[in-house]
Amino acid sequence: MDITGRNICKSFHHKPVIKNVSISIPSGEIICLLGPSGAGKTTLIRLLIGAIPTDEGEIRYGQTLIPNLALLKKIGFMPQNDAIYEDLSGTGNLSFFAELYGMRKKDYMGRIDEVLRLVDLKEDSGKPVREYSGGMKKRLSLAAALLHEPEVLLLDEPTVGIDPVLRKAIWVQLKKLKEQGKTIIVSTHVMDEVTECDKAALIYQGQLIQYDTVSNLLSLTKSNKIEELFFLAADKKGGDAAC
Amino acid sequence: MLSLAKRVIHQILGDKRTLALMVFAPLLILSLIYLLLGDSGYKPSIAIDESKLPEALVTALKEQEADIINAAAAASDPDKYLKNNKQVDAVFSMSQSASSITMYESSSKSGEAMKAIRGALEALNPAMKMDTRYVYGGEDDSTFQTMGYIFLGVIAFFFIFIISGMALVRERNSGTLERMLMTPIKRRSIIGGYTIGYGIFAIIQTIILVLFNIYVLGLSSKGNVLWVILIMLLLAITAVALGEFISIFANSEFQVVQFIPLIIIPQIFFSGLIPLDTLPYHLGVLSYVMPIYYGCTAIKKIMVYGYGFGGIWFFLLALTVYIALLSTFNTLVLKKYRKL
Numbered sequence: 179m180d181i182t183g184r185n186i187c188k189s190f191h192h193k194p195v196i197k198n199v200s201i202s203i204p205s206g207e208i209i210c211l212l213g214p215s216g217a218g219k220t221t222l223i224r225l226l227i228g229a230i231p232t233d234e235g236e237i238r239y240g241q242t243l244i245p246n247l248a249l250l251k252k253i254g255f256m257p258q259n260d261a262i263y264e265d266l267s268g269t270g271n272l273s274f275f276a277e278l279y280g281m282r283k284k285d286y287m288g289r290i291d292e293v294l295r296l297v298d299l300k301e302d303s304g305k306p307v308r309e310y311s312g313g314m315k316k317r318l319s320l321a322a323a324l325l326h327e328p329e330v331l332l333l334d335e336p337t338v339g340i341d342p343v344l345r346k347a348i349w350v351q352l353k354k355l356k357e358q359g360k361t362i363i364v365s366t367h368v369m370d371e372v373t374e375c376d377k378a379a380l381i382y383q384g385q386l387i388q389y390d391t392v393s394n395l396l397s398l399t400k401s402n403k404i405e406e407l408f409f410l411a412a413d414k415k416g417g418d419a420a421c
Numbered sequence: 422m423l424s425l426a427k428r429v430i431h432q433i434l435g436d437k438r439t440l441a442l443m444v445f446a447p448l449l450i451l452s453l454i455y456l457l458l459g460d461s462g463y464k465p466s467i468a469i470d471e472s473k474l475p476e477a478l479v480t481a482l483k484e485q486e487a488d489i490i491n492a493a494a495a496a497s498d499p500d501k502y503l504k505n506n507k508q509v510d511a512v513f514s515m516s517q518s519a520s521s522i523t524m525y526e527s528s529s530k531s532g533e534a535m536k537a538i539r540g541a542l543e544a545l546n547p548a549m550k551m552d553t554r555y556v557y558g559g560e561d562d563s564t565f566q567t568m569g570y571i572f573l574g575v576i577a578f579f580f581i582f583i584i585s586g587m588a589l590v591r592e593r594n595s596g597t598l599e600r601m602l603m604t605p606i607k608r609r610s611i612i613g614g615y616t617i618g619y620g621i622f623a624i625i626q627t628i629i630l631v632l633f634n635i636y637v638l639g640l641s642s643k644g645n646v647l648w649v650i651l652i653m654l655l656l657a658i659t660a661v662a663l664g665e666f667i668s669i670f671a672n673s674e675f676q677v678v679q680f681i682p683l684i685i686i687p688q689i690f691f692s693g694l695i696p697l698d699t700l701p702y703h704l705g706v707l708s709y710v711m712p713i714y715y716g717c718t719a720i721k722k723i724m725v726y727g728y729g730f731g732g733i734w735f736f737l738l739a740l741t742v743y744i745a746l747l748s749t750f751n752t753l754v755l756k757k758y759r760k761l
Contacts, residue, residue, distance in 0.1 A: 229599055231760060247605055247761045255603045261596035265435040266428070277424030278604040306435060322600075 179205050179252065179329050179361060181226065185235035188225055195221045197384040200235075203363065203377075205329075208356050210372050210392075211365040212404065213381035219365040220258050222381065223334050226363065227255050239330065251279060254328035258335050260315040268294065268303040268310075268318050272325060279326040286325070293321040296351055298344060312339050320348065324355075331355065331362045337371065349374045369404045380407055387411045425606070425614025426621070429588070433622060439584060443626050447576045448633050454572050455638045458564035464488060465510040465534035470496035474515055481544040482513075487537035499523035510534040557643075557725050569640040570724045571692045574717040577627055577653045578660045579685055585619045586664030586677045594673065602759040609752045616661050616748065623657030643727030649720055652733070655740040656716035662747035663712070669754050688713040693721060715739045 181203040188196040196218050203209050211219045224230045226237060228245035237244050239252075262271045269290060276286035294300045297317035307315060320336050331352075337345045352362055353374075364375065372378050372392055380388040380395070388395055388407055399406040433439055466488035471479050473496055483489050490509060495502040499512035503525045511534035512523045522538060524531040543550045558567055592598045601611065627650055634640045642649060664677075667684065671677045691697065692713045697705035708714035719736035722728040 224599075227603055229603060229759070245760050247607075250603060250605045253603070255600065257596050257600055259596045261600040263428070263432060263597060264595075265432040267435075270428075270431055270435075274424060274428045275600075275604065277427075278601065278606050280605065 179240050181237070181239055181330065181361065181363075183226065183235065183237045186222075186225055186232050186237065187234040188221055188230070189233055190221075195384050196225065198235075199381075199384075199386045201379060201386060201389060203361060205361045206356060206359045207376040208352060208362045208364065208374065210375035210378045211363065211381055212369065212372055212378050213365075213367065214408065215367055217381045218384040219367075219381055220334055223332050223363065223365055227253060227332050229255075251326065252329045254323040254326065254331045256319050256323035256331075256333045256336055260319045262307055262315060262319055262322065264308040265306060267306055268299055268321075271307060271318060272322060275322045276325055281326060289325060289327075293324050296324065297321045298347070313341065313344070316340055317344070329360055331360060333362070333364045335365055335367070337366065337368070372404050378404070380404075380411070382408055382411045422610040422614045422617065425601075425611060426617035429615060429618025430621060432588075433618075443580055443584060443622055444629060447580055447626065447630055450576060451572060451630070451634065451638065455565050455569075458568065460563040460565075463530060463533050465530055465537055466490060466508060467534055467537060468492045468495035468499075468502060468506070468509045468512045470514060474513075477545055478515075478541060481541040482538070484544065485537040485540045487534065511538070513538055565638070566640060567725075568694065569634065569638070570720045571689075571694055571717050573630060573634060573640075573649075574653065574656055574713055574720050575685075575689055575692055577623070577630060577657050578688070578713055578716070580626070581619060581623055581657045581660040582664045582667075582685070583677065583681070584664070585615065585661040586667045586671070586680070587674045589615070589665050589668035590671050590674050590677055593668070599758060602755070608755040608759070608761075609748075611755060612665065612748050612752050615665060616658055616744075619661045620654070620658050623654055623661070627653040627657060640724070642724040644723035644729060648723045648730065648733060652716055652719045652723075652737065652740070655737065655744070656712060659712040659716075659740055659743050659747070662744050662751065665751045666747050669751070687711070692717040712740060712743050715743070 181201075183199060183201045186196055186199045187194065199222065211222060213219050221230070225232055228237070228250075231245070239246075239249055242249055263274070266274065272290045272293065273283075273286065276290065281289070290303075291300070294303050297320055299314060299317055299321065302310065302314065307318065310318065316336070316339055320333070323331060323333065337348060340348065349371075352364070356362055356376075364371075366372075372395075375392055377389065377391050378395055379386055388398075395404060395407065396402055433443070464486055467482065468490045469479065469482065470493050471491045472493065479489075492502065492506075495509075495512045496514040499514065499521075500523065502512060503509060503523065507525070510524060510530050514521055514523075522535065524534060589598075592601075602608075631646060631650055631653065635642060635646065663684065667677060667680050671680060687707075688711045691708040691711045697708050715736045719733040722732045722736075726732065
């Protein structure tokens with residue numbers, strides 16, 4: 179499912195956070211939202227999923243304008259904070275979310291097993307989440323987003339606090355999902371991870387400063403490092419896009 | 422909706438302290454109130470100057486449930502005597518024109534002393550004897566027996582209010598509310614699910630509370646106890662709805678606690694503890710916005726007056742309307758987080 183955002187603006191308390199961003203994301207690709215912390219990545223993701231309304235502009239999934247209740251079934255969302263229930267076990271959390279998506283028990287039990295294996299939590303699935311480590315919580319949160327086999331995945335910093343081995347495993351999984359035709363949007367502030375994506379959207383101070391394939395973006399730099407593009411943007415002061 | 426209710430139940434079962442707080446804390450507090458307000462069987466001590474009182478009166482006084490102390494100093498300067506002898510509750514003396522009672526301070530002990538002196542005077546002069554009768558309740562009922570129903574309502578309300586209010590604030594702060602709203606769940610299912618989940622615990626809590634009150638603490642009910650359970654359940658559901666409502670205005674669990682004085686304490690005063698028609702400036706009408714007023718009044722009508730459905734339908738209706746209004750409002754407020 180293609181996602182198109184047109185002239186998206188969002189302010190919090192009269193302070194613009196997202197400034198006139200237009201972006202079109204074709205299906206079956208992994209898009210990285212790249213930017214320093216505070217750039218507006220999380221806000222953009224929450225706008226794209228419809229968790230907060232846009233001040234101006236519109237977002238469509240295919241032809242459907244969001245927010246749309248039926249559409250939510252096709253979207254998987256992993257927020258930046260873990261957003262899972264500490265008092266419940268891993269399986270308890272996943273069964274709850276599965277039921278919210280209207281899955282039936284006999285269908286979701288197998289699926290829960292699958293995603294738990296995927297994030298390597300099978301053995302700890304019966305433990306209450308409050309006994310999990312930070313990384314385990316993150317993985318459970320990812321499992322909850324994958325549970326209902328969504329067509330579009332929006333993951334807000336999914337690899338923060340996850341060790342390199344597991345991080346690699348997650349990227350392998352994301353690429354597999356991509357091959358199944360799923361659209362994946364991942365935000366990160368780890369510049370190295372950009373090589374895992376098909377396209378990168380560089381966000382700086384609420385603006386989309388670059389959006390292209392990773393190889394094209396790297397060819398713009400001298401050092402072959404994506405950071406350079408942010409340094410360029412920082413030097414180029416002014417020129418704020420008006421809303 | 423049911424999956425959310427199921428989750429709430431799993432969460433409470435997984436959190437043993439909350440579970441214990443909901444079930445045992447009310448019992449503990451009620452037992453404490455019972456001990457504080459129950460019949461103490463206190464024997465007051467009264468000081469008199471036997472030489473200055475008629476002999477018949479002294480004899481009559483000694484027949485009362487009281488310790489009579491003979492002290493000449495008591496009659497001459499009763500204030501000083503009482504200050505120096507703290508164990509004495511009252512000084513009784515008599516002159517040609519009048520008899521006088523001096524007491525240390527106004528308290529339930531001084532009330533007992535008064536009762537003993539009145540008893541002695543009545544014994545001497547049978548024509549003075551006043552036969553006191555109440556249409557409902559007896560003269561010897563303890564404060565707990567006449568007021569117990571209020572605490573039943575207040576306590577049922579209080580605990581559920583705190584727990585449900587906190588749970589929703591926590592859900593909002595941890596981001597799980599946003600995550601939940603990013604699934605196709607309907608807003609009214611969220612409010613409904615919460616109400617059902619806590620409602621089930623409210624049923625358990627209510628039944629334990631009522632049975633404990635009647636069979637352990639000996640609070641009697643003239644009417645059918647099932648009506649009491651129904652009212653307390655409605656009251657608990659109102660508490661869930663009010664907890665959800667408050668969580669909208671509270672940014673943290675700490676702020677929920679700050680709402681307790683505002684929401685709970687006035688309701689306790691308007692629950693029937695104080696007769697409402699004696700309040701100045703028609704403040705009594707404030708009770709109509711307080712759910713505990715409806716709950717406690719209805720409980721009183723059943724337990725004390727022995728009414729049935731005919732006597733309480735209005736209060737049941739009022740609580741139901743309260744729940745419906747709050748739930749609708751809460752569902753609308755969730756729009757803040759998701760338009761649909």
